[in-house]
Amino acid sequence: xxxxxxxxxxxxxxxxxxxGDREVSIGLSHEEARGRAVVLRRxxxxxxxxxxxxxLDEELKDVFYALVDxxxxxxxxxxxxxxxxxxxxxxxxxRVKWLEDDxxxxxxxxxxxxxxxxxxxxxxxxxxxxxxxxxxxxxxxRELGDNPLSSRSDALVPRVASLIKSRNFSPSAAYSEAVxxxxxxxxxGPTLGLFDERDYLMGSVAFSAGAAVRHLGRLDxxxxxxxxxxxxxxxxxxxxxxxxxxxxxxLCLLFERDEYDRVLKLEPDVRxxxxxxxxxxxxxxxxxxxxxxxxxxxxxxxxRALFESLRGRCALARDHSLESLVLICLADLVQEEGKFExxxxxxxxxxxxxxxxxxxxxxxxxEVVLGDLLRKQGKLVEAISAFRSAVAKLRRLGMxxxxxxxxxxxxxxxxxCDRAREAETELLQALPTMASLRIVPEGLTAxxxxxxxxxxxxVDPEALRAVREHLQKHR
Amino acid sequence: MPxxxxxxxxxxxxxxxxxxxxxxxxxxxxxxxxxxxNPQSWFIGVVDRLAMGFQRKRARRAFLAARWGYGARxxxxxxxxxxxxx
Numbered sequence: 001x002x003x004x005x006x007x008x009x010x011x012x013x014x015x016x017x018x019x020g021d022r023e024v025s026i027g028l029s030h031e032e033a034r035g036r037a038v039v040l041r042r043x044x045x046x047x048x049x050x051x052x053x054x055x056l057d058e059e060l061k062d063v064f065y066a067l068v069d070x071x072x073x074x075x076x077x078x079x080x081x082x083x084x085x086x087x088x089x090x091x092x093x094x095r096v097k098w099l100e101d102d103x104x105x106x107x108x109x110x111x112x113x114x115x116x117x118x119x120x121x122x123x124x125x126x127x128x129x130x131x132x133x134x135x136x137x138x139x140x141x142r143e144l145g146d147n148p149l150s151s152r153s154d155a156l157v158p159r160v161a162s163l164i165k166s167r168n169f170s171p172s173a174a175y176s177e178a179v180x181x182x183x184x185x186x187x188x189g190p191t192l193g194l195f196d197e198r199d200y201l202m203g204s205v206a207f208s209a210g211a212a213v214r215h216l217g218r219l220d221x222x223x224x225x226x227x228x229x230x231x232x233x234x235x236x237x238x239x240x241x242x243x244x245x246x247x248x249x250x251l252c253l254l255f256e257r258d259e260y261d262r263v264l265k266l267e268p269d270v271r272x273x274x275x276x277x278x279x280x281x282x283x284x285x286x287x288x289x290x291x292x293x294x295x296x297x298x299x300x301x302x303x304r305a306l307f308e309s310l311r312g313r314c315a316l317a318r319d320h321s322l323e324s325l326v327l328i329c330l331a332d333l334v335q336e337e338g339k340f341e342x343x344x345x346x347x348x349x350x351x352x353x354x355x356x357x358x359x360x361x362x363x364x365x366x367e368v369v370l371g372d373l374l375r376k377q378g379k380l381v382e383a384i385s386a387f388r389s390a391v392a393k394l395r396r397l398g399m400x401x402x403x404x405x406x407x408x409x410x411x412x413x414x415x416x417c418d419r420a421r422e423a424e425t426e427l428l429q430a431l432p433t434m435a436s437l438r439i440v441p442e443g444l445t446a447x448x449x450x451x452x453x454x455x456x457x458x459v460d461p462e463a464l465r466a467v468r469e470h471l472q473k474h475r
Numbered sequence: 476m477p478x479x480x481x482x483x484x485x486x487x488x489x490x491x492x493x494x495x496x497x498x499x500x501x502x503x504x505x506x507x508x509x510x511x512x513n514p515q516s517w518f519i520g521v522v523d524r525l526a527m528g529f530q531r532k533r534a535r536r537a538f539l540a541a542r543w544g545y546g547a548r549x550x551x552x553x554x555x556x557x558x559x560x561x
Contacts, residue, residue, distance in 0.1 A: 026479050026490040058476045065484040102515055103477040 028062040037066035044088060051095035061105065064093060068109050072116040083194070086117045090195050094235075107235055114195040114237035121194075129238030132200055133245070133279055156184055156192075160201055163208050170360065171215035172398035178209035196236040203232035203242060210249055215361070217401045219256055226250055241277035248274065248282050251289055260293040267293075284310060284322055292329065304333055324353040324362050332369045335376065343373050361402075364393035368406050375413050383413050391426075404433040408468040415461050423459050434471075446470070478522050486526035496525045 028036070040063060043049040054060060071086050090113045098106040118125050163177050182205045185198065192198045210225030226249040233242035247270045254263045267290045274283040287310055295303035307330045314323035327350035335343035347370050354362050371386035387410035394403040407430035414423040431451060446466035453460035478500065482493035500521045508517055 026494045027476060029490055030483070061476070062480065065480055069484065101477075103481070103519065104515075105477055105480065 027058050030066070033059075033062040033066035034070070036063045037070055040067055041070060041085075041089075044092060045085070049092075051092055051097075054096055056096060056098060064096075064109060068093075068113055072112060083117055083120050086113055086120070087194050089113060090117065091190050095190055110196065110235060111237045111239075117195045118237065125238065129241065130278065132236070132238070133241035133277060134281070156181065156188070157201070160185075160205055164204055170397040171212045175209055175212035175216065178205050178212060181205045182209065199232045199235045200242075203229045203236070206232060207246060207249060211252075214249075214252060214256060216398055217256075219253055222256075223250070223253055226253070240273070241279055244270070244273040244277045244279060245282055248286050248289075251286060255289050255293060260297050263289060263293040264297075280317065281319060281322075284313060284317070284319060288322060288326065291326075295329070295333065300333060304330070307333070320353045321362060324350040325365065327353070328362070328366050328369050331373070335369075335373045340373060340377055343369075347373070360393070360397060361399065364390045364397065364399075364402065364406075367393070368402075368409065371406075371409060371413070375409070375416075380413055380417050384410065384417070387413060400433050400436075404430040405468070405471045408464065408471060411459070412461070412464055412468055415459055415464065420459055423464075424454060424457065427454055427459065427464070434467075478518055481519065482522050482526045486523070486530060488526060488529065492529065493526075496522060496529060499525055 027033075040049070067089060071082075071089050090110060093106065093113070094110060096106075101107075115125055118128055159177070159181055163174065163181060182202060185192065185202045185205065188198070190198065193201065206225050206229035210222045210229060213225065214222035226246050229249070230243055230246040233239050233246065236242060251263060251267060251270050254266065267286060271283060271286045271290075274280075274286055287306060291303050291306040291310065294300075294306065307326050310326045311323060311330065314320075314326060327346045331343040331346035331350065334346070347366060350362070350366055354366065367386045367390035371383045371390065374380075374383035374386060387406055391403055391406045391410060394406055407426040411423040411426040411430070414420070414426065427450065431447070431454070434447070446463045449460050449463035450467055453463060478497045479490065479493045482488050482496045483490050486493075488496065500518060503521060504518070508514060
């Protein structure tokens, strides 16, 4: 709650006492506000007033309300001139600085205008909201006569769509593209697109940036990007599904921060908001995070049941990328029970699904789990091959945390094959990454023992196993 | 003022009626507002409910006035909610 709202609430009794004896301003009457709105509308049409010209006070806010009333009443005209004017009013109001807006009046006015504008363009606003919520809406920006930015927007929109849809981007490449696009969209200015399109596009790009940088282990940055996305999405005319998506992003951050109990506590609310928004794809992802948290907290029967349920639902929805990840997690679970053949079947199925999808991380994750399985079966040479392949892929993707974990597995397997020098090489690369990302507690004795053993050029296998198990627990 | 505008523009009330609604909201806030909750949502919710109730009452009065040929001022609704005598 802002400090101004707290002050208001704290002085309620005093306010009531005061109003008994004196007139409290209630701003302009409807007639006065409408009269001034008509004048403002004429000035806007003439282009003789700019957002920077206004000094916003309570009376002017009344005028803005009346102006939006005037504009939206004519929505049924359904013609280009209405859309153009409504868009101009939208852009004007959006650029006026509203201080002390505890009740989000500006946002509500913009949403009303935006929704009316889309209806006037013949859009079914519910269908539009659902399409946008899939974040794959290649928003076709409308031409409004001479739009000097149209050529830039024509180039930008396909790039945004490509960023959101593609899983071929490595996280670092996706982040770089997202930052570039965000900057370009910002520079394009408030006249890019109609009504809330710019906010929607920038919000989508910000969400993609947050998702990408999360995979790179830079969680504070991811949090900032998700906050930017939520703020931009909240300005769109149908924000609930989009804001629910940012809720999912924040849930993932809690998972990455090893706050599994909080994940389990908050996940039902995030899931419910996604369910209400009919965001089934993100709903499954949300449950996937829950299942992984259950597993890490040692609640393996519940985790397995949820993975099995998700597996079926992903198959029905043809959600191959998530299905392959679910199968990999299931394989990892059952191999701990010694069911190696079944685990291998699950991994083969996961691999087959990945042929249809282009989810690069899943390839590497499969190889890590496969290598672990082979290692437990005593097939050390094959395990080393799988781990090396995974390390190479994860390094290309820039996923340092996963790369470090894979190197530990590889080092342990090399030690078991009496290839101590190669094991040391892997550890020399893994330990600094673990330190810089702070993925192992500083007080973990095993890390110190491991570092000391490296210094003496004789790797301590027990220390290595302890560190690897710590990371494995939090995968 | 934001709440007065909400009651006025969203619910079609005159500014004077909107002010009365908001004042009633603040009276309720003394006893019912949880300051550790979400005061913004609470205020908005109560203003909306009171404004809609005011609209319904006004519509009933207009209906009764039209039916019985009285002016609006002549219609007194039974004080059912407050437990008054009928």
